[in-house]
Amino acid sequence: MISFTLEEEERLLQETVHSFAEVDIRPHYRDSEKTGVPDALRKKFHELGLTGLDLPAELGGTGLTWLARSLVLEELGWGDAGVAVDLASQAGVLAILALGDAAQQKRVLAPLAAGNAVQSALAFSEAKAAPQGGFATTARRDGDFYVLDGEKAFVHGAGSADFMVVFAQVEPDKGWDGIGAFVVDKAAPGLRPGANVETTGLCGVEKQSLKLSGVRVPAMNRLQGGADFVVAAETLFRRLGLKTSAIAVGMARAAYEYALRYSEERVAFGKPIGHFQFIAFTLSDMAMAVDGARWMVWRAATELDQGRDGRAECAMAYSHALETAMYAADWSVQILGGHGYICDHPAEKWMRDAKTLALWGGSREFANAVVADAIVGATPAACDRLPVHDIQPVYT
Amino acid sequence: MIDFTLSDTHQNIRSMVHWFAEAEMRPLSLQADRECKVPDELVKKLMQMGVASGGTPETMGGSPDGIGADKDKRGKKQINRISVIGSEELAWGDPAMILAIPGPGLGAPPVRFMGTPEQRERFFAPFKDLETAHYGAYALTEPGAGSDAAAISTTAVKDGNHYVLNGVKCFITNGAKAIWNVVFATIDKSKGRAGHRVFVVEKGTPGFRVGRIEEKMGMHASETAELILEDCRVHQDNLLGGEAHYASKEGFMGAMKTFDLTRPLVASMATGIARAAYERARDFFKENYMTGRPIARYRVIADKLAEIARNIDAARLMVWRAAWMADEGIPNTKEASMSKAYAGQLATKACIDAIQVMGAAGLSRDGFVEKWFRDIKVYDIFEGTGQAQRIVISKRILQNLKSF
Numbered sequence: 036m037i038s039f040t041l042e043e044e045e046r047l048l049q050e051t052v053h054s055f056a057e058v059d060i061r062p063h064y065r066d067s068e069k070t071g072v073p074d075a076l077r078k079k080f081h082e083l084g085l086t087g088l089d090l091p092a093e094l095g096g097t098g099l100t101w102l103a104r105s106l107v108l109e110e111l112g113w114g115d116a117g118v119a120v121d122l123a124s125q126a127g128v129l130a131i132l133a134l135g136d137a138a139q140q141k142r143v144l145a146p147l148a149a150g151n152a153v154q155s156a157l158a159f160s161e162a163k164a165a166p167q168g169g170f171a172t173t174a175r176r177d178g179d180f181y182v183l184d185g186e187k188a189f190v191h192g193a194g195s196a197d198f199m200v201v202f203a204q205v206e207p208d209k210g211w212d213g214i215g216a217f218v219v220d221k222a223a224p225g226l227r228p229g230a231n232v233e234t235t236g237l238c239g240v241e242k243q244s245l246k247l248s249g250v251r252v253p254a255m256n257r258l259q260g261g262a263d264f265v266v267a268a269e270t271l272f273r274r275l276g277l278k279t280s281a282i283a284v285g286m287a288r289a290a291y292e293y294a295l296r297y298s299e300e301r302v303a304f305g306k307p308i309g310h311f312q313f314i315a316f317t318l319s320d321m322a323m324a325v326d327g328a329r330w331m332v333w334r335a336a337t338e339l340d341q342g343r344d345g346r347a348e349c350a351m352a353y354s355h356a357l358e359t360a361m362y363a364a365d366w367s368v369q370i371l372g373g374h375g376y377i378c379d380h381p382a383e384k385w386m387r388d389a390k391t392l393a394l395w396g397g398s399r400e401f402a403n404a405v406v407a408d409a410i411v412g413a414t415p416a417a418c419d420r421l422p423v424h425d426i427q428p429v430y431t
Numbered sequence: 432m433i434d435f436t437l438s439d440t441h442q443n444i445r446s447m448v449h450w451f452a453e454a455e456m457r458p459l460s461l462q463a464d465r466e467c468k469v470p471d472e473l474v475k476k477l478m479q480m481g482v483a484s485g486g487t488p489e490t491m492g493g494s495p496d497g498i499g500a501d502k503d504k505r506g507k508k509q510i511n512r513i514s515v516i517g518s519e520e521l522a523w524g525d526p527a528m529i530l531a532i533p534g535p536g537l538g539a540p541p542v543r544f545m546g547t548p549e550q551r552e553r554f555f556a557p558f559k560d561l562e563t564a565h566y567g568a569y570a571l572t573e574p575g576a577g578s579d580a581a582a583i584s585t586t587a588v589k590d591g592n593h594y595v596l597n598g599v600k601c602f603i604t605n606g607a608k609a610i611w612n613v614v615f616a617t618i619d620k621s622k623g624r625a626g627h628r629v630f631v632v633e634k635g636t637p638g639f640r641v642g643r644i645e646e647k648m649g650m651h652a653s654e655t656a657e658l659i660l661e662d663c664r665v666h667q668d669n670l671l672g673g674e675a676h677y678a679s680k681e682g683f684m685g686a687m688k689t690f691d692l693t694r695p696l697v698a699s700m701a702t703g704i705a706r707a708a709y710e711r712a713r714d715f716f717k718e719n720y721m722t723g724r725p726i727a728r729y730r731v732i733a734d735k736l737a738e739i740a741r742n743i744d745a746a747r748l749m750v751w752r753a754a755w756m757a758d759e760g761i762p763n764t765k766e767a768s769m770s771k772a773y774a775g776q777l778a779t780k781a782c783i784d785a786i787q788v789m790g791a792a793g794l795s796r797d798g799f800v801e802k803w804f805r806d807i808k809v810y811d812i813f814e815g816t817g818q819a820q821r822i823v824i825s826k827r828i829l830q831n832l833k834s835f
Contacts, residue, residue: 036434036436036437036438036441036509036512037434037435037436037437037441037512037751037754037755038432038433038434038755039433039751039752039755039756040432040433040759041433042432045433102433295828295829298829299829299830299831307829307831307832309825309829309832310829310831310832310835311835312822312825312835315821315822315825315829315832315835316818316821316825318825318828318829319769319772319820319821319824319825319828320821322769322824322828323749323769323772323773323824326749326752326766326769327745327746327748327749327773328745330745330748330749330752331741331744331745331748333433333435334435334744334748337433337434337435337436341436347740350737351737351740351741351744354737354738354741355741355742355745400734402737403733403734403737403738404730404733404734404737405737406736406737406740406741407733407734407736407737408733410713410736410737410740411713411716411717411721411733411736412717413721
């Protein structure tokens with residue numbers, strides 16, 4: 036039956052992560068934008084037991100439900116969206132969970148399961164579209180190995196991750212139907228991360244290109260994706276998108292709360308600016324947007340928790356949450372006026388972060404296409420089921 | 432536990448009400464719009480079905496006085512969730528007819544919350560007769576006071592055992608056909624809300640008459656009446672709660688609290704209408720865009736559809752949240768207004784966009800979408816405009832905001 040009651044342990048988890056965000060993350064938002072997540076913070080996150088956020092209990096992880104993870108990510112996003120992405124995105128882990136078989140999951144995720152602070156990456160997008168569709172990066176079979184050649188782009192943590200999952204073209208003539216994915220160790224010869232790419236937002240999160248020249252990957256590192264690789268890859272992006280959505284809700288909430296507080300303190304024409312109707316109504320709209328986005332994320336999370344595929348629900352949550360983040364951040368800047376635009380306040384950072392976050396693991400247009408295909412019952416081609424780079428490249 | 436699934440009971444209610452909306456309301460919808468009245472045959476069926484206040488048939492826990500089987504097996508209150516689930520389906524059937532369903536309507540909550548046991552018994556009694564259609568109504572708005580309810584100027588002057596009422600009420604849904612109207616008046620305008628008194632004015636009371644019946648953009652099947660009170664003598668027994676009730680400032684707040692329950696209800700109706708329009712646009716899209724069209728054209732329209740779909744879902748979740756809070760006894764004034772403000776605005780946009788998806792076909796008078804577009808606009812106006820909702824929300828998120 037319809038209920039919005041959090042379980043006691045969920046509430047406790049939320050409180051714990053909120054205080055972590057409030058005490059350890061938010062105050063340092065300028066520093067973490069410049070220098071990334073400090074080791075001490077990463078350590079603390081690890082000590083909270085959250086490094087294996089997505090790992091099921093049987094693999095030694097938290098075993099948290101998607102709903103609980105959404106709570107964690109909202110609070111982290113409230114603290115700092117960049118830090119949240121850096122600490123908790125773990126796109127490589129998600130990729131192995133979605134695409135790998137039980138043996139691969141156990142083997143690759145063993146160090147994480149053993150309690151090590153392992154970082155992972157996912158190399159999906161490429162800078163240029165291949166003329167025939169699919170990836171220009173190729174994986175050629177050579178005995179017990181695959182040999183990977185090409186260049187990936189927009190990869191979070193390409194330079195620092197302990198392992199990464201690399202998407203490449205396995206069957207050159209088949210376009211998006213001929214793709215595959217491989218687990219690549221960071222020490223693999225021929226693997227060269229590019230320089231850190233500077234972006235408008237999420238500046239503390241390192242993002243690189245990744246060159247692969249004759250990288251030899253054992254055949255057992257190919258992730259088969261079960262019965263249908265594209266379906267498994269869809270699952271991966273659905274989950275990645277849901278995590279981004281939850282972070283976006285937290286960021287939107289932070290921007291709203293900040294503007295709310297500011298408008299109660301800032302006095303103009305003899306009264307707090309929040310007491311002018313236009314500002315008050317805008318704040319009301321922001322409050323509505325944040326709540327609505329959260330319920331969308333929660334609903335998508337419960338869909339996954341109940342074992343359904345949540346295809347439309349996750350895409351709706353992504354679209355709604357990312358739109359809300361941009362909307363709330365934009366108005367946060369606007370309500371602060373000139374103060375919003377300068378770096379004394381976090382509002383301008385939220386606006387930059389929101390824009391960047393909206394291309395993290397997906398895009399609103401991609402999400403809307405997924406929703407549209409789901410509601411009309413269309414069975415789209417592989418290129419419409421994944422956030423492919425020949426239309427709109429995304430960060431992963 | 433966070434749960435967005437419907438219980439079996441709720442699912443059954445939804446299916447049953449949806450069936451009724453589809454089989455009985457939709458087919459008569461366009462006719463009702465043209466004739467500006469709900470066909471008698473439908474009213475008869477509604478009576479047979481035992482539909483009472485707020486769109487909740489007795490079989491699903493509704494009863495004229497709102498008291499009854501509104502709890503689940505474990506005694507947890509669920510009437511508000513049931514009501515919003517049912518109302519969404521009824522409004523999906525027809526946005527105007529839902530307001531013309533026999534019963535005390537919006538007049539029920541003030542009688543229920545402010546009335547004495549004797550008054551509840553007396554005013555609800557006629558609705559227990561399931562053979563004849565009876566209506567109640569709620570008369571607050573005046574030509575000079577709408578969202579600013581505190582500014583009403585209909586006067587009430589005590590005279591012996593009676594009060595003498597003078598003033599004009601307008602835009603009163605079902606006001607003309609109602610067997611009684613809940614009328615808000617003031618005994619002293621300078622006292623603002625503290626001077627308000629709430630009366631049940633019965634049809635036929637000397638000095639009470641119906642003025643004009645409004646012609647509107649939409650909602651044709653729903654009657655919107657002007658009520659005129661000229662030296663209308665109302666017995667003191669018809670003062671809701673009796674004079675003692677107004678000694679505390681709870682009096683007015685009592686009236687306002689009913690909005691906490693009715694706003695999510697109206698928001699759920701708006702959601703149902705938005706969904707109806709969206710479904711039409713979706714089906715049109717399926718039939719007309721999905722084959723042989725340029726992919727870009729498909730995508731642009733698909734993007735619009737996807738956006739409508741998710742906004743409808745967001746609205747419903749906000750409605751459910753407000754209703755859930757009401758069931759749990761958690762104060763929900765802010766959330767009720769949020770659901771109403773969001774759903775009213777979203778639904779209007781959804782109907783406009785549905786027309787856009789369908790192009791000229793969406794404007795045709797033999798279709799439904801243009802009717803819903805005309806009907807829906809008032810959902811962002813009545814039961815407190817979108818702007819009035821934002822005043823309510825503002826006062827609850829800004830700590831020291833008393834007024835603008």
